[in-house]
Amino acid sequence: MNKRIAILGTGTAGRTLGKKLVQLGYQVAMGSRTADNEKALAWVSENGPNASCGTFEDASRSGEIIFNCVKGEITLEVFRSAGSEHFKNKVIVDLSNPLDFSNGFPPSLFSQWSNTNSLAEEIQKLLPEAHVIKTLNMVNCEVMVEPSLCGADASMFICGNDAASKTSVMNILQQFGWKDIINLGEISSARSMEMLLPIWVKMRMLIGNSHFGFKIVRP
Numbered sequence: 001m002n003k004r005i006a007i008l009g010t011g012t013a014g015r016t017l018g019k020k021l022v023q024l025g026y027q028v029a030m031g032s033r034t035a036d037n038e039k040a041l042a043w044v045s046e047n048g049p050n051a052s053c054g055t056f057e058d059a060s061r062s063g064e065i066i067f068n069c070v071k072g073e074i075t076l077e078v079f080r081s082a083g084s085e086h087f088k089n090k091v092i093v094d095l096s097n098p099l100d101f102s103n104g105f106p107p108s109l110f111s112q113w114s115n116t117n118s119l120a121e122e123i124q125k126l127l128p129e130a131h132v133i134k135t136l137n138m139v140n141c142e143v144m145v146e147p148s149l150c151g152a153d154a155s156m157f158i159c160g161n162d163a164a165s166k167t168s169v170m171n172i173l174q175q176f177g178w179k180d181i182i183n184l185g186e187i188s189s190a191r192s193m194e195m196l197l198p199i200w201v202k203m204r205m206l207i208g209n210s211h212f213g214f215k216i217v218r219p
C-alpha cells in the first residue's frame with residue numbers, strides 16, 4: 001500500500017483523520033497556511049515517522065489522495081492558493097460543509113453553495129482534472145474513523161464522477177470500519193449530502209453528543 005495522503009487542514013477533522021490514516025499505514029502530510037503551524041507540528045510529533053507537515057501547497061504536491069478538511073467558506077481559496085497543477089489526476093476527498101455562522105448558532109448554509117449547488121461541485125469546477133469525491137461530511141470526525149461509536153451500523157454516503165476514484169475512497173471507508181456505504185452517483189449528489197447538516201446540527205443539540213449517524217433502512 002504505502003500511499004501518500006495529504007490532509008488539508010489542522011482542525012479536529014484533519015488531525016483525527018490524519019492519525020487514523022497513519023495508524024492504517026499511510027504516509028500522511030498535513031497542510032496549513034504556514035509551514036510551522038503549531039497544531040500540525042504537535043500532530044507530527046505525536047504520530048511518528050509517517051506523519052509530516054508543511055503548507056497547503058507542500059501537502060498537495062506530495063499527496064496522491066487529498067482530504068479537504070478546511071473550513072467550508074475558505075475551501076475554494078485554499079485550493080486556488082495551493083496551485084491547480086498539484087491536483088491533476090488526483091483524488092480529492094471533500095468533507096467540508098458550507099456552514100455560515102455569520103448570524104450565530106445554529107449555522108445556516110451559504111446560499112451560493114446549497115440547494116442548486118454545493119462546495120464539492122465548485123471544487124470539481126475549479127479543478128476539472130481532479131477527481132472530487134464527497135463523503136464523511138455528515139458525521140463527526142471521531143465517528144468518521146470509528147463508525148461503531150454510533151452503536152449501530154450507520155450508513156455512509158459517497159458521490160463523485162469517477163468510478164475508479166470512488167472505489168479507492170470506498171476502500172478507505174471500509175478500512176475505517178464503514179459497512180453500509182451508499183453510492184449516490186455523480187458529484188451533484190453532494191448537494192443533498194451537504195444539506196444534511198441542518199438536521200445533523202439539530203440532532204446534536206437534541207442528543208447532546210456527536211456520536212450518531214444517519215441510517216437508511218431498506219429491505
Ligand SMILES: NC(=O)c1ccc[n+]([C@@H]2O[C@H](COP(=O)([O-])OP(=O)(O)OC[C@H]3O[C@@H](n4cnc5c(N)ncnc54)[C@H](OP(=O)(O)O)[C@@H]3O)[C@@H](O)[C@H]2O)c1
Pocket residue numbers: 008009010011012013014031032033034037068069070071072074077078095096097098099136137138139140141142
Ligand atoms: N470537525 C468535525 O467533526 C467535522 C465533521 C464533518 C465535517 N467537517 C468539516 O471539515 C472541515 C474542517 O473542520 P474542522 O472543525 O476540523 O476545522 P475548521 O476550524 O473548520 O478548519 C480548520 C482549517 O481551516 C483553515 N482556515 C481557517 N481560516 C482560514 C483562512 N482564512 N484561510 C485559509 N485557511 C483557513 C485553517 O488553517 P490553518 O491550519 O492555517 O490554521 C485550518 O487548517 C469543515 O469544512 C467542516 O465542516 C468537520
